[in-house]
Amino acid sequence: MIFNGFSIVYYFFLLFSFPSPETEVVVEKVDPYVKGYFMFPLSPGVQTSLSGSFGDLRVNHFHAGLDIRTGGAEGKSIYAAAEGYVSRIRVMNGGYGNALYITHPNGLTTVYGHLKEYASNIKKRVVAEQYAQETFVLDIYFEPTDLPVKKGELVAFSGNTGGSGGPHLHFEIRDQEENTLDPALFGFKEIKDNVAPRVEFVSLKCLSADARINGEFGTFDYPVTRTSSGQYVINRNIDVWGDIGVELYAYDKAETSPFRLGLKYIEVKNDNVSEYKFELGKLAFHNKIDMNLHTNYERMVEQNKKLHKGYFEEGNEMDFYTYNAKKGLIDLRDSKKHRIEIKLKDTFENTSFVHFSLNSNANQDKSINSELRGGETRKVDIRGPFMKIIRKKTDKSFYLVDGNFSKEIQPSYENATEQVFVINLKESYFSSFMDGQEIVPSPVSEEVSQRFNTVFSNSFEIDFKKVLYHPIYLNLEDANYELRLDKDVHPLRGRFDVKWKRPDKEEEKNKVYLIGGRRSRYVGGNWDNGIITFHPKELGTYGILKDETAPSITPRTLNASNLSFTIRDGLSGIKSFECHVDGKWVLLEYEYKNGLLWSEKLNNEPFKGEVVLKVTDNCDNEKIYKTAI
Ligand SMILES: [Zn+2]
Incomplete structure (x- = not known):
């Protein structure tokens, strides 16, 4: 789908233009962001400082509310943002910790998370319920008459419970469909932000096998300079060819916070034509993990840097995107100079621009850097469906081999000492290559797609059916009692299913762990006849460890x-x-x-x-x- 749902519906009516007036759909445009309805729930009337805004990029989701700072302390009074009733209390070990939900007559619900404790009348109800159920973890719903509250009534005290990295209040506003809305759009005078989004660098990415940036295939970061007018530019000559994706390391700032906050709007224009647009709207819960496609997942995991893509990634089901026929990639194959503009906005319409030019040039500089380090004769780099093989310059032939089929390919480009082959695995999947007389198995063992979503081997079986966004190319192996499931560089929709045959292990107290990190992380698993079944949520190396030590x-x-x-x-x-x-x-x-x-x-x-x-x-x-x- 190239355009968003609205355009599709619009064209549908144009094509079939029903004559009957009954088919005319009148959508009532109600502005849910009524100013003044809600009061600020913490220190009302005092200028606030946020450590998180709506739409911050977080691991696995966009942040769904405001993180309101509490001066590093717990126990600050939390007030009901408007009249209504306590509709739900949820107590969790992780997540929102102690959370309180208040439903208001306008249909919206405010949510208060990471609380230290509830106000005394609410706490009495909660503790009574915890004793009745003999449990700490709780999720209870109330009737409107159970715990009514007035606007400004003390309902709780702020804390640091659940998955919170420091004392603060997480404040959220949800509509009746459980979508979260940006609280900052409700006109709270306590929030001040007159600062435009900040940009640190732009990253350009080759996204077709013929793509080049200054003579090479790869991803290249360009730091930006701030001009006297406050806008950003790249002061470098950049030669490009092929399909290029733009990514950027950018975030919002506010004069009242040292934190990196979220962006609301990103548009990439090429010679004044819009190629891609992101407009953050309401956030739903069912597809929140798709944020991992909005950002560059690999850089988030490996560098803890959350970039925004300036193009659409296949499989993302959030409806914030509008893009060209190439899903936002910029086609630069016309030997012309292009003016690129990126426009960024925050919730308060503070706006920044990044300007740079890209020279479309098929004959780029051949004096590119060498990539092989001392002693290396060959190197393979895999990013998404692209495999880049670098070898020492030679006259030897180079074949891709798959079963009985083989295909000779020529270097994609070279310098005085090295040759580079760029292969799009979506178009040319292979199981090994022949470098001269040497047969080398491909470092990718599996093409996993919706059609071939289950991988079988002698000792393991992995089902990716429910978690694939698009085809992925993986190296999966059972080696030295470690199940090496590639690396955590591919975003997945959720947990996948693994069966691992380990007759060497006794079942008692042996469980699966994600290993190789600083600490082994418990995953679990269930044994059945020498086979352990487990459900990891990320790729990586898994091992079996025995825990015989009591807490x-x-x-x-x-x-x-x-x-x-x-x-x-x-x-x-x-x-x-x-x-x-x-x-x-x-x-x-x-x-x-x-x-x-x-x-x-x-x-x-x-x-x-x-x-x-x-x-x-x-x-x-x-x-x-x-x-x-
Ligand atoms: Zn939060």
Whole structure:
């Protein structure tokens, strides 16, 4: 689909132009962003500072709300943004931690996350429910009459619970379809941003086998310079050819925050013609992981740099994009000079521009840099469907081989000492190549596509059916008791299914871990007859490790009014905990980031009798701590 849904519908009506007036669809354009309806939920009337805005690029999603700073402290008063009722309370170990949802008469719901605790009347209800269900983790919905609130009523205290990297309030506004809206569009005077988006560099990417940038195939970063008028330029001569993709390292800034905030709008124009446009709108939950296609996933994972693509990536189901017939890639095969303009906007319409020119030139400079390092005779680099093979310059032939089929190919380009072959695997998939007389297996073992979505080998079976955005080229191998599933450079829609035959391992306490990083990460898995089935969410190297060590329990406070502990587990991680005093279940709150457990009473009766805390890890190693008070 080249244009967005609106255009398609429009053309449909043009083509078939129904005569009946009943078919005319009148869409009522209601502006949901009513100014003044909501009050700021934290320190209203005081200029705020955000550590996150709506649309910040986060790993696996666009940020869906505002992160409101609380001066590094917890316990700040949180007020209901408008009248309504507490419609949902959710308590999670990770995610939003302690979260509160208030539904308002206008149909919108405000969400308050990472709370330290709820205001006393709400907390009473929550604790009663936690005792009734004998659980810390909770997700309960309320009727409008249960917990009504007035605008400005104290409802909670800010904290740092769940997947929060420091004390702050996560504030979100959702519509009835559970889409999140940009809270900053509701006219909060507390938010100030007169600063235009900032750009650090533009990255140009070759996205066809014939593409070149200054004589080479690859991805090249160009730092930008800020001119006296505040706009950005690239002061370099750039020769290009083929399909070129633009990416940029850019973010918003505000005078009230040292943080990098989100962008609302990006447009790439070539000689004043729009090639690609991104306009962030409401965020849905079902496709939020598609953000990994909006950004350059590989650079996000490997360099922790979140770039914006200036072209559309196949498979992205978010509807923020408009683009040319080449999905936003710029076709530069006309031997002309092109003026490129990138326009960037934040929520408050502060605007920046980047200007540079690209010279379309088929005969680019051959004095390109050599890529082989001392001693290397050949190197292979794979990015997406493109494989780049670099070898020392020679007269020897070069063949791509797949089964009985072979094809001689010529170097794509060369300098005085090296030759480079650029192969688009989508067009020329091969299993090995012949460099002179030497047969070399391809460093890609599998082409995984919607048609061929399951990979079988003697010792493993991997089903990618539900997680593919587009065909990917992977190297998958079972080597030295490690299952090497390429590298985490390919975005996937979710968890995929792996079956791994490991008859050498006893099933007891042995589980799958993502290994090779600084710490092994527990993945889990279920054994059946020497085969372990697991569901990883990323590519990488997996191994099997045995955890026979029970968690540790360190008591901190034990008296008639408070119980608190620190709990830790070295390898597989904490799965559950349970505390009883005098045989009765006691609610313990849990902060997983520092391993803290502390008690919360249902009523004011003193703790008395035998205290038993049981903590279990993911391999069912159990630690029991007993004492009497
Ligand atoms: Zn947040």
